[in-house]
Every structure is written in structure tokens, then in C-alpha cells.
Amino acid sequence: MTAPAYLLALDQGTSSSRSIVFERDGRIKAMAQRETRQIYPQPGWVEHDPAEIWATQLATAKEALATAGISARDVAAIGITNQRETTVVWSRATGEPIHNAIVWQDRRAEPTCAALRERGLEATFRNKTGLVIDAYFSGTKLKWILDHVAGARAAAQRGELAFGTVDAWLMWQLTHGRVHATDVTNAARTLLLNVHTNQWDDELLALLDIPREVLPEVQPSSHVFGHTHAQWLGAEVAIGGVAGDQQSALFGQACFEPGLAKNTYGTGCFMLMHTGTQFLTSTNGLITTAAAQLGTASPEFALEGSVFIGGAVVQWLRDGLQAIKGSGEVQRLAESVPDSGGVMFVPAFTGLGAPYWNADARGTIVGLTRGSTVAHIARAALESIAFQSAALLQAMSRDAVAAGGAPVAELRVDGGACVNDLLMQFQADLLGIPVVRPQVIETTALGAAYLAGLSCGVYGNLDELSAQWQAERTFRPTLPRERAAELMLNWERAVRQAVAQ
Numbered sequence: 059m060t061a062p063a064y065l066l067a068l069d070q071g072t073s074s075s076r077s078i079v080f081e082r083d084g085r086i087k088a089m090a091q092r093e094t095r096q097i098y099p100q101p102g103w104v105e106h107d108p109a110e111i112w113a114t115q116l117a118t119a120k121e122a123l124a125t126a127g128i129s130a131r132d133v134a135a136i137g138i139t140n141q142r143e144t145t146v147v148w149s150r151a152t153g154e155p156i157h158n159a160i161v162w163q164d165r166r167a168e169p170t171c172a173a174l175r176e177r178g179l180e181a182t183f184r185n186k187t188g189l190v191i192d193a194y195f196s197g198t199k200l201k202w203i204l205d206h207v208a209g210a211r212a213a214a215q216r217g218e219l220a221f222g223t224v225d226a227w228l229m230w231q232l233t234h235g236r237v238h239a240t241d242v243t244n245a246a247r248t249l250l251l252n253v254h255t256n257q258w259d260d261e262l263l264a265l266l267d268i269p270r271e272v273l274p275e276v277q278p279s280s281h282v283f284g285h286t287h288a289q290w291l292g293a294e295v296a297i298g299g300v301a302g303d304q305q306s307a308l309f310g311q312a313c314f315e316p317g318l319a320k321n322t323y324g325t326g327c328f329m330l331m332h333t334g335t336q337f338l339t340s341t342n343g344l345i346t347t348a349a350a351q352l353g354t355a356s357p358e359f360a361l362e363g364s365v366f367i368g369g370a371v372v373q374w375l376r377d378g379l380q381a382i383k384g385s386g387e388v389q390r391l392a393e394s395v396p397d398s399g400g401v402m403f404v405p406a407f408t409g410l411g412a413p414y415w416n417a418d419a420r421g422t423i424v425g426l427t428r429g430s431t432v433a434h435i436a437r438a439a440l441e442s443i444a445f446q447s448a449a450l451l452q453a454m455s456r457d458a459v460a461a462g463g464a465p466v467a468e469l470r471v472d473g474g475a476c477v478n479d480l481l482m483q484f485q486a487d488l489l490g491i492p493v494v495r496p497q498v499i500e501t502t503a504l505g506a507a508y509l510a511g512l513s514c515g516v517y518g519n520l521d522e523l524s525a526q527w528q529a530e531r532t533f534r535p536t537l538p539r540e541r542a543a544e545l546m547l548n549w550e551r552a553v554r555q556a557v558a559q
Contacts, residue, residue, distance in 0.1 A: 064197030137506030299509025343413025
């Protein structure tokens with residue numbers, strides 16, 4: 059009997075659930091995807107239905123296997139990657155959620171964060187977690203659920219409830235409640251984990267009033283967490299890798315060495331630079347986070363900057379402004395004008411993330427004239443993704459140099475919007491360094507597959523994975539540096555107007 063030849067990645071994102079079957083060499087054998095609903099109970103609140111997350115993820119897994127013409131017995135291992143920080147709390151007895159999932163974009167926990175900041179606790183959290191106190195992270199969302207769902211806190215203290223980010227929720231369902239676990243990259247996004255020890259921290263739990271009884275077990279990212287129940291896919295399959303989507307993409311981009319950086323262009327944009335075993339504290343508005351970890355080796359870290367609204371600005375053009383009928387039309391509309399005509403679009407619909415960290419900023423369009431058209435606005439919307447990412451990379455390079463390293467020399471890119479050549483060329487022009495798009499742009503899912511493959515013996519070491527990474531196209535800067543600097547100044551001026559509202 060031949061050994062199982064495939065890896066199955068479950069990629070549960072903000073706007074969809076996907077499953078991808080990968081061959082050993084990283085090529086995609088089959089893929090399935092289903093959109094998930096966004097629920098907006100009130101301004102600043104964003105929720106998902108956990109039951110829908112599970113149903114769509116399972117359906118796409120079955121569909122991907124069927125499309126590939128294989129069975130679960132042909133799969134060596136499953137890797138899970140997920141939208142991070144999104145928070146689910148469920149009953150251990152029934153497996154039923156006690157509230158909708160609170161999504162990473164949700165801002166309802168900001169009053170809790172403001173109170174912690176006023177108590178002078180920023181340094182305590184920063185030193186232990188690498189994070190800033192912000193409603194973005196899971197711990198304050200968990201506190202909100204325990205405080206606002208009737209009976210939840212008492213039930214949690216009795217050990218009747220389980221908390222998890224989406225990876226833990228999926229593992230609980232896949233294993234019929236046999237596994238309540240997460241990996242270090244997801245745990246590191248909760249404000250509850252000491253990333254120096256990879257242990258839940260008693261002081262942080264006390265500050266957020268979180269009972270330890272609700273927490274999942276923390277494991278390395280490449281680890282056999284358990285096995286799926288045979289009823290779901292037709293056979294038991296090892297769950298061999300788990301990582302939050304951005305750390306998974308860093309891994310899938312073969313950024314294993316300090317100084318290598320990637321940017322994922324999804325609903326938001328997320329730039330990470332590997333820093334090895336060095337825990338760098340940013341002085342430029344970035345956060346320090348755990349990188350995917352193999353086994354029980356020393357913790358590894360990355361600097362990260364998060365843009366809350368990246369590709370989501372294109373969805374707004376489609377659904378809000380109704381300037382386009384489909385997201386694929388945006389490049390053609392943007393290219394119908396030679397530039398944005400001086401229009402700047404700051405898409406701060408849910409505040410601004412790194413390097414600004416301003417929860418009160420709001421979406422702003424500046425520079426409009428009588429000659430401005432919807433095409434100029436579309437181009438400015440597209441360019442806003444590159445401007446926000448450029449601000450991140452500049453901050454990242456400043457931190458790297460201050461720590462004795464070198465500025466980022468190239469940027470590896472992935473995610474849905476990286477297929478937009480106009481955007482990628484503008485990104486290279488702003489940055490002044492090559493922007494490299496790999497042959498496989500589904501690197502978030504690929505990273506999860508690689509982590510699973512390593513734990514289950516499909517791959518022997520990281521060198522094998524580095525050798526598989528290949529560039530599809532390199533975008534080289536063509537804009538004079540003086541002009542790029544001028545554009546960045548204009549962008550920062552627009553940001554100040556968005557913040558000043």
C-alpha cells in the first residue's frame with residue numbers, strides 16, 4: 059500500500075471558508091470555496107455565525123477531495139489556518155456556541171482597552187505578549203462575552219465553557235470534542251499568552267478576568283493535535299499543523315530566516331518580517347508576534363503590521379458605492395485614468411491599525427475636484443492598499459535597522475489582491491524595492507499544509523520547503539524616489555485628516 063500522497067489545508071478566512079488539496083511539491087490539486095456571511099449588529103460590531111463557519115469549512119473539505127478524485131485515506135495530514143483573533147465561546151457539553159463569533163475587526167471591546175490603558179498597563183501587556191492593548195485581540199472579546207451573555211461567567215468558572223479562536227473551534231468539531239487546543243501563533247493573539255514561555259499568563263488572565271478553565275491547550279504549530287472523526291471525511295485523518303493565517307503565510311512564503319518579509323493582501327493587509335529568536339520591540343507602531351513553531355524549540359518571533367481595510371475597500375466600491383458590479387472590474391476602472399488625479403482615499407472604516415493605531419479614525423476621501431470621477435476614486439481606493447502597506451514596511455525597516463539589522467530588501471506577496479498587476483507595480487514604486495509574487499499565491503493554505511507535512515513525515519526539514527518556493531513575477535520600482543517620497547507625504551497628510559475628525 060502506497061503512503062498517502064496529499065495534504066489538505068483548511069483555510070477559514072474572514073469572508074470565506076476554503077479547502078485546498080496540495081500535492082507534495084506544493085502544487086494545487088483541487089480547491090473549493092464558500093463565502094460566509096458578515097453580520098453587523100451595530101456600527102463597529104462585526105460577527106460571524108460559528109455554525110456557518112463549521113458547515114462551510116466541512117463542505118469545502120468534502121468538495122475539494124471529490125474534485126481531486128481522492129479519498130481521505132489519500133491524505134497524509136490536515137493543516138488548519140484561520141482568521142486570527144476572531145473569538146468563539148461554546149458549551150463543552152453540547153458543542154453549541156453561546157454567542158456569535160466576534161470578528162477580529164470588531165471594536166466593541168474598546169472601552170475595556172481604554173480602561174486598561176488608563177491604569178498604565180500598556181507596558182505589562184507589551185512586555186509579555188508583544189502586543190498593544192487594542193480591541194483587535196481576542197482576550198478583550200472573550201471578556202465581553204463572559205460579561206454580557208447571561209450566566210456565562212459562572213458557567214466558565216465551573217468549567218462548562220470552552221473558548222477558542224477559529225482553529226480551536228474547528229478542531230473541536232472535527233474531533234467531536236476530543237481536542238480543545240490551539241497553536242502558539244493563535245494563542246499569541248489573545249493578550250493572554252506570555253510569548254517568551256508559550257504559557258497562559260496568570261497576571262494577564264487576572265487583569266482581564268478570564269477563568270483559566272475556558273482556555274485551550276497550547277501546542278507548537280507543527281504538531282499532531284489529534285485525528286478527525288471518521289464520520290466527517292470518511293476516514294480518520296491526522297490534524298498535523300495549525301497556524302493563524304498570517305504566520306501561516308509567512309511559513310508558506312519560506313520566510314524562515316530573520317529579515318525575510320511578506321505581505322498578504324486579503325480583507326486586510328498583514329505584513330510580517332521574521333526576526334528569528336529575537337523578540338524585537340517596535341518603536342514605530344508595529345507589534346511583536348509569535349512565528350510558527352516546530353516542536354519544542356526556542357520561540358521564534360516576527361514583527362507585524364496590520365492594515366484593517368485592504369481588499370475590503372474593493373468590496374465597499376462594489377457594495378457600498380456600487381461603482382462596480384464585481385471585484386474583478388476594479389483594475390479596469392482604475393486603469394481608465396492615468397493616476398488618481400490628486401484624490402487620496404483613507405479607508406479607515408473601522409479605525410486605523412499599524413503603524414497609526416487610532417480607533418477613532420474614519421474613512422476619508424480628500425483631494426476631490428470638479429474633474430474627479432468614480433474612476434479616480436477607484437484608483438485611489440486601490441492605491442490606498444499600497445500606501446498603507448508602504449507605511450508598514452517603512453516602519454518595519456526602521457525597527458530592523460535600529461536593532462542592528464538591514465532594511466527589508468524585497469517583499470514577498472500573496473493573497474487575493476496580489477494578482478492585481480497595477481497594485482503590485484504601484485507597491486514596488488512606493489517601496490523602492492522588488493515586490494515578488496510566487497507561483498503559488500495561496501501561501502496561507504500552503505503554510506498550513508507544510509506545517510502538517512513536517513509533523514507527519516511528508517517533509518524532512520525546512521530546506522526542502524525553501525527549495526520548492528519559486529517566483530512567478532518580480533515587480534521592480536520604476537518611480538523616481540523623490541516622487542515616491544512626495545506621494546507618501548501626501549498620504550500621511552490625508553491620514554492626519556482622517557484622524558482629526
